[in-house]
Amino acid sequence: MEPAQPADRTPTDTTPAPPVARSERSPRDMAISLLVLLVPIVLLLAFYRGFLGGDQPSTVDPAPAFEQARSAGAFPVSEPTGLGEGWRTVRATYRAVEGGATLRVGYLTPEGRGLQLVQSNVPPERLLPTELTEEGQPQGQADLGAGTWQRYTARGNEQALVLLQQGRTVIVIGDARDNELREMAAAVD
Template sequence: MPPPAAAARSERSPRDMAISLLVLLIPIALLLAFYRGFLGGDEPNTVDPAPAFEQAKSAGAFPVSEPAELGDGWRAVRATYRTAEDGAILRVGYVTPEGRGLQLVQSNVPPDRLLPAELTDAGRPQGRTDLGSGTWQRYTARGNEQALVLLQPERTVIVVGDARDNELRALATAVD
């Protein structure tokens, strides 16, 4: 004859196990729904890029352009200004209205060093595009990303990301 504890254990059915799992999973699902629905759990954390732009402007390493008139839905999610060995780099990451990522890079690092670092060694020019007051070069970049590059004597401007062409052009035009 089995001990009483073993007999009680053998009387538990798969239905009892399913009920026990539901008792655990329902509160977890409710908490997740509350987090995503009411607390904006899927929304990226936004930052104010103004301090990074001001830091770059006050350093005076290169002319700095802030994007103007981007419109609703554009969110800055990262902004940094750093000095490098051979220049300075301002990076501002954006989430577009369609939820894609774009990065704006402005720098006085020589283009022969900056472009491979930002676009990878596989980045190749794909032709010219006239936007705003300048002629931008279209480049391939990492994975499924594309880039627009504006080469000027005192700085290089790169707009790179996996956003659609219209959003890529909108950011490039806003910064030009």
């Protein structure tokens, strides 16, 4: 063991440090490497969007949900008829809930806006605040088809048309334009 050395002593080993290896790559080489990686990614994305319809929402067949609601017999079920081209069903569910049952069918309108058709036997005093939020307020009548529909404000920028019948409430709600809301309400009525 060596004896302790004073703190102001300089080391006697004067061997030079090994030279730092300098990279042989230039910024141009890095740009080419990134380009080689980005080209396949862009091609895959274009194929996904262009040929596989990657931006399009998946559509569903609403028939099983309508059939399930009809066979449950909780309320009269109306299926929309006579809708123009471009309407796409994106979601359809029937579910028994506390105090009744609810059929929900979500659509994309021909203009690409969202719209939901809700049919339920849940009492309106419980259903409307749930579907339209507490801020939902009646805005007057809208005469469509055989029934008298009520206009309501709804969540956010959405509007709703509500048809109150004995044993059933029908709600057409969404951010769709008024003509599309009316078209759906007339198709259900």
